[in-house]
Amino acid sequence: MRFLAAATALGLAVVLSPASGHEFKAGSLTIDHPSSRPTPPNAKVGVGYLSIRNDGTEPDRLIGGTATVAGRFEVHATTIENGVARMRRVENGILVEPGATVDLASGGTHVMLLDLKEPIVKGTSFDGTLVFERAGTVPVRFSVEGFGAAAAAPSHEGHQP
Numbered sequence: 001m002r003f004l005a006a007a008t009a010l011g012l013a014v015v016l017s018p019a020s021g022h023e024f025k026a027g028s029l030t031i032d033h034p035s036s037r038p039t040p041p042n043a044k045v046g047v048g049y050l051s052i053r054n055d056g057t058e059p060d061r062l063i064g065g066t067a068t069v070a071g072r073f074e075v076h077a078t079t080i081e082n083g084v085a086r087m088r089r090v091e092n093g094i095l096v097e098p099g100a101t102v103d104l105a106s107g108g109t110h111v112m113l114l115d116l117k118e119p120i121v122k123g124t125s126f127d128g129t130l131v132f133e134r135a136g137t138v139p140v141r142f143s144v145e146g147f148g149a150a151a152a153a154p155s156h157e158g159h160q161p
């Protein structure tokens with residue numbers, strides 16, 4: 001109830017998701033559409049994308065997570081250095097300010113699934129968690145989608161541990 005009251009007071013829509021989306025709530029946070037992309041056989045690295053909306057009055061921070069298909073879960077940022085996209089682990093997590101929506105998407109900040117135990121297959125889904133500083137551990141489910149025609153597959157070479 002507190003969440004609804006706060007959201008209403010702020011004039012925010014409580015539920016706003018496309019028909020194809022799926023979302024997960026934890027306190028003031030809404031996790032929208034966790035997704036992943038298929039990997040080739042024997043790949044050791046996969047990606048995770050999602051968005052996080054904070055309808056509360058306190059900031060929160062995504063500091064980690066898990067996925068059933070992966071041995072390790074990291075949050076990565078993409079930066080362009082000398083015209084080359086490089087990814088590095090975000091050590092302090094991802095800040096989600098009150099009223100903000102943070103997108104973890106192709107070409108930007110993303111979830112890196114390392115030490116894959118099995119290939120990630122289009123049309124399937126897998127369980128995972130997101131860990132936040134305030135909201136704690138939030139169970140989510142990643143749906144595996146194809147690569148969009150417009151979005152080039154991100155290269156994750158150099159990510160091998």
Ligand SMILES: [Cu+2]
Nearest residue numbers: 076087112159
């Ligand atoms: Cu990465």
